Amino acid sequence: MTAAPRTGRAPRTGRSLQAGAGWASWRAVGLVAGALVMLFPLYWMVVTAFSDQGALTSGPLRFFPENPTLDGFRRAFTLLPFGQFFLNSAAIALVAMALSVTLNLLAGYVLAKYRFRGQQVVFIMIVSTLMIPVQVVMVPQFQLVAGLGWINSYWAVIIPRAAEAFGIFLCRQFMLGIPDEVLEAARLDGAGHLRIFWSVVLPMSKPLIAVLVILTFMYRWNEFAWPLIVLNDQQLFTVPIGLSFLQGEYGTDYPALMGMALLSTLPVLVVFALFQRQFVEGVARSGLR
Amino acid sequence: MTTAAPAAVTAPVPRPDPPRRRRVSRDSLAAWGLLSPNLLVFGVFLFLPLLATVWLSFYSSSGFGPREFVGADNYTELFGDSTFWRATANTGLYALLTVPVSLVIGLGIALAMNKPLRGRGVLRAIYYVPYVISGVVIAVAGRWIFNENVGVINRLLRSAGLDGVPWQSDAVGAMGSLVLISIWTKIGFVMVVYLAGLQSIPKEYLEAAQTDGAGRWQRLRYVVVPLLKPTTIFLVVLGVIESFQVFDIVYVLTGGGPGNATEMLVTYAYAEGFDARRQGYAATIGVVTYLFIAVLTALWYRRQRAQEADL
Numbered sequence: 001m002t003a004a005p006r007t008g009r010a011p012r013t014g015r016s017l018q019a020g021a022g023w024a025s026w027r028a029v030g031l032v033a034g035a036l037v038m039l040f041p042l043y044w045m046v047v048t049a050f051s052d053q054g055a056l057t058s059g060p061l062r063f064f065p066e067n068p069t070l071d072g073f074r075r076a077f078t079l080l081p082f083g084q085f086f087l088n089s090a091a092i093a094l095v096a097m098a099l100s101v102t103l104n105l106l107a108g109y110v111l112a113k114y115r116f117r118g119q120q121v122v123f124i125m126i127v128s129t130l131m132i133p134v135q136v137v138m139v140p141q142f143q144l145v146a147g148l149g150w151i152n153s154y155w156a157v158i159i160p161r162a163a164e165a166f167g168i169f170l171c172r173q174f175m176l177g178i179p180d181e182v183l184e185a186a187r188l189d190g191a192g193h194l195r196i197f198w199s200v201v202l203p204m205s206k207p208l209i210a211v212l213v214i215l216t217f218m219y220r221w222n223e224f225a226w227p228l229i230v231l232n233d234q235q236l237f238t239v240p241i242g243l244s245f246l247q248g249e250y251g252t253d254y255p256a257l258m259g260m261a262l263l264s265t266l267p268v269l270v271v272f273a274l275f276q277r278q279f280v281e282g283v284a285r286s287g288l289r
Numbered sequence: 290m291t292t293a294a295p296a297a298v299t300a301p302v303p304r305p306d307p308p309r310r311r312r313v314s315r316d317s318l319a320a321w322g323l324l325s326p327n328l329l330v331f332g333v334f335l336f337l338p339l340l341a342t343v344w345l346s347f348y349s350s351s352g353f354g355p356r357e358f359v360g361a362d363n364y365t366e367l368f369g370d371s372t373f374w375r376a377t378a379n380t381g382l383y384a385l386l387t388v389p390v391s392l393v394i395g396l397g398i399a400l401a402m403n404k405p406l407r408g409r410g411v412l413r414a415i416y417y418v419p420y421v422i423s424g425v426v427i428a429v430a431g432r433w434i435f436n437e438n439v440g441v442i443n444r445l446l447r448s449a450g451l452d453g454v455p456w457q458s459d460a461v462g463a464m465g466s467l468v469l470i471s472i473w474t475k476i477g478f479v480m481v482v483y484l485a486g487l488q489s490i491p492k493e494y495l496e497a498a499q500t501d502g503a504g505r506w507q508r509l510r511y512v513v514v515p516l517l518k519p520t521t522i523f524l525v526v527l528g529v530i531e532s533f534q535v536f537d538i539v540y541v542l543t544g545g546g547p548g549n550a551t552e553m554l555v556t557y558a559y560a561e562g563f564d565a566r567r568q569g570y571a572a573t574i575g576v577v578t579y580l581f582i583a584v585l586t587a588l589w590y591r592r593q594r595a596q597e598a599d600l
Contacts, residue, residue: 023505027401034398035415038473042418044441045430057439061448107327116317122324129335131582133534135555136575139568140341141334143352163330193319222423224537229563240425244541247429254433261426272421276414280481 049073049259056254072255073263079250082260084235085242088154090267092227092238093220096158100220101212103163108171109201113183123172129165134225142229156230157223157238164219167212174208175201210278218268239264339579345572352568363573373574375549376557377581382464383553384532387471392524394472395479396517400509402480403487413484417477424537427474431542435466460550463543467551470538479524486520487513522593526586533582554578 048056049072051065076082111123141160150156178201186200202209224240231237237245243260250256321328346363350356367373398416402409419427434440435456443453456466490513498508514521536555539545545552545560552560554574562571 024404024406027404028406031398031401031406031412035412038415038419038476041430041434041473044434048433061441061444103327103330106323110320110323114316114320116320119320122328125336126327126331129331131530131586132335132339132579133536133555133575133582135534135536135558135562136579137335137338137342138559139352139562139572139575140338140345143341144334144338159330160334163327163335168327193323197323218421222425224423224425225540225559240423240537243425243429247432247541251432257429258433261429265422265426268421268423269418272418273414276410276417280413280417 045258045262048254049262051255053253053255069255072253072257072259075253076246076256076260076263079253079256080242080246081234082239082242082263085237085239086264088236089221089238089240089264092154092157093217095154096161096220097213097216099158099162100164100167100216101209104167104171104212104216105202105205105209106197107163107168108173108175109197111168111172112175113178113180113201126165126168138226138229145230151230152233152236154236157227161220161223161226164216167216170212170215171205171208174205178204207278207281210275211281214271214275214278217271221268342572342575342579345569346576348569348572350568351566353566356569359569363570366570367573367577372549372552372557373554373577376552376554379464379549379551380533380535380553380581383468383471383535384529386468387475387532388525388528390468391472391475391479391528392521395476395524396483398476398480399483399487400513402484413480416480419474420477422474424474425541427470428538428541431466431470431538435470457543458547460547463547463551467539467542470542471535474538475528482520482524483517486517490516522589526589529585529589530582533578554581 047063047065050068050070051062052067052069052071055062055066107126111119111126145151145156145160150159182200182204183196186196191199222240223238224244227238228241228244231241234245243257243264246253246257246260345356347358347360348356349359349362402413406412435442437443437453437455437457440456443456446453454465455462457463494512494516495508498512503511534555535553536559539551539553539556540559543551545556549557555578558571558574558578561567561574
């Protein structure tokens with residue numbers, strides 16, 4: 001941008017700017033076309049949810065519901081107790097989120113700001129848990145949780161997933177950026193370990209906490225395999241389990257299925273819309289370094 | 290402890306060693322203390338079950354009644370089990386199809402998105418949205434959209450005078466729908482990570498290449514892609530690990546069918562452990578799946594390390 005080192009540069013830049021104009025419009029057209037393809041499944045879900053069941057599978061293909069109706073949504077709530085499922089999901093997601101975020105922050109802080117023997121080993125072990133699919137350990141995990149008497153309780157869903165490598169990794173990367181001098185100053189003022197964590201580290205980690213809250217809420221709200229295993233009582237089902245049952249038992253009631261699928265996505269979409277920037281930044285940050 | 294205390298108070302800058310060592314030991318106590326809730330949960334609910342999975346893989350157990358030690362029988366059975374090999378091949382195929390395609394498309398979108406553009410925030414959000422939607426919702430919607438008879442895709446194909454694709458009754462079609470849906474969910478994540486990677490490339494590099502007469506494609510090929518390599522490595526490793534863990538979408542979309550055309554290692558383990566109630570055998574599938582993931586990740590890292598050493 002500053003002084004051009006070569007004289008031949010100016011005209012070349014000019015030419016590429018001209019070529020750039022054509023390129024830019026192609027770029028915009030391509031991006032918009034791609035976005036329409038990405039949006040179409042969601043649009044089709046909306047159309048289906050507000051359509052009349054009969055009109056969907058017979059007659060001409062319509063890209064707008066002829067007589068928009070809420071019957072699909074109503075049927076979903078009468079076929080299965082989805083109101084209860086939403087309460088269950090909310091309770092589990094919120095408690096699990098609070099617990100996970102606290103544990104993530106603690107571990108991230110220690111791994112970023114303390115020096116102790118075995119630190120590297122602990123960090124590698126934690127990150128290596130990302131490679132373990134739920135289904136690999138689920139049989140003994142299920143037996144363990146059953147032995148604790150937690151089957152058909154929220155704790156069975158919440159506690160085994162309370163420590164979570166991705167969040168810890170995110171916290172560590174973020175907290176490496178907190179200057180040691182600040183912590184040292186607090187230490188010299190006589191602050192203890194928890195005190196420093198609470199009144200120095202946490203206030204400096206607000207963007208991190210926002211990201212963790214959003215991502216953890218999303219993971220826990222969307223979680224399926226493990227709750228499916230440990231929750232057998234229909235009264236305790238989470239929304240994804242309910243949705244999979246609705247699919248299994250009323251698989252051709254497309255308006256009800258799509259209506260409930262959309263409703264169950266709403267909380268995550270609202271959170272995403274509100275915190276899009278932090279959301280994207282958090283994911284990006286985890287991918288860097 | 291008490292004898293070291295005066296040293297900690299009096300020791301000024303020139304003699305930092307003794308007080309630091311003392312503080313380190315007290316610090317490490319605090320470190321382990323602060324880590325303990327995490328270590329407890331990881332230890333009890335992950336590492337213990339992981340060991341128990343290995344142990345259980347040498348037993349026959351239904352979950353009820355006594356379990357019986359069977360030695361390596363589960364492993365012998367596994368290596369002769371055609372469903373297991375089919376699940377392995379399906380999982381590999383799924384990774385081979387979804388990871389490169391989502392990386393190329395995601396990079397393309399990131400490149401197009403990396404310059405000022407009106408509505409960029411909205412576009413980025415649209416591409417990213419599928420990533421935040423649950424696998425169950427995606428699969429339920431997928432069953433409807435890819436429905437062979439009444440789904441919108443086949444109805445569109447038919448109204449264009451083409452034949453509908455047998456997305457549900459045919460092995461290739463079912464895998465195809467699974468792969469297409471998975472790519473749809475992954476693109477946004479790849480795009481966001483690549484965008485962050487692109488923003489870390491110094492503008493001077495691109496300007497210098499342009500000054501030297503490098504065209505758009507050459508700059509991409511010789512400057513951008515090599516500089517994005519760490520990002521690509523990260524995305525490939527994560528993509529492969531995710532591929533070995535894909536459960537929700539498969540379970541609801543195809544249930545592993547038709548036949549076992551879309552059976553994955555983890556869906557097979559689930560079916561054996563909780564439907565067929567052959568817990569020892571399910572544990573065996575789990576052990577082998579875990580080894581696959583660990584070996585693949587290690588190999589990939591070693592290859593990258595070797596390539597970096599060559600440079």
